[in-house]
Amino acid sequence: MTVLEETALAATPRREEGPTPYARSPKVPDPSRTPTPSYRTLGLATEAVPAMVSMHRTACAFVFARWGLESVADNALLVVSELVTNTVVHGDGNVVSLGMTYAANKLHIVVGDGTPARPVLQKPGPDDERGRGLILVKELADTWGTSDDGTCTYATITVPKNGHR
Template sequence: MSDHSRTPSPSCRRLGLATEAIPAMVGVHRATCTRTLAHWGLKAVAANASLVVSELVTNAVIHGSGNDVSLGMTYAANKLHIAVSDGSPARPVLRKPSPNDERGRGLFLVEALVATWGTSADGMCTYATLTVPGGGLR
């Protein structure tokens, strides 16, 4: 029997979460990200990572074609990798919205906050990687 309550190995930490693809679940993904990073001792990137998760999950809910949205987070070698899957092969589009546009800033924000971002070869997963200053661990 596995003990899932103990702190994971500092060399590699993982989280997986799948929910329905509905707007109310965006907050669940964001809160799970924040709590998990606090538990992992990665508070230095929690605000930026939570914003990235919120934007990627929102895009998945709005533009994805599946019934579920999956969030994966992996921390290793001073990098936090975030991946969101939505069941849609359509790739996200980075827009440069005008000041009057009410939408379209999500990926623009993601690009500003992360070291890298992109999509899987099949387009069903959008990922982003944040660099953790000083390793971030307690």
């Protein structure tokens, strides 16, 4: 797994009684006084093999908890799983990339493999075992679609204002 970019997940330092080392040095900013970022991003890239789907899901579960997105985590994890699975099963690339941005109460998820094959929304019959992934994405996300060149599929989920830290 390659972590391409990750923002705003720094651990908060433990506060102790009395003056902190930050108070003694004007050159070192006090992390406890750092404002909450207006956006957060994460990027992952892995080999495009089925075993990596659960790794993407596990990494996202951790990130959603750190970002305080518990209210949408289940739906967002299902969207990530379906988009990554579609990329691994139907894509032609060797690498699957996942990008997420959380800003202004919107979680934007982008998955791609760099090849222009667009996903197709299926109409599975009642006995079909496959073909429901994008139907789930369509139902769980506020919006979904593909990039103009077809190399990425995206979904956006609205986070309730009281549903995050």
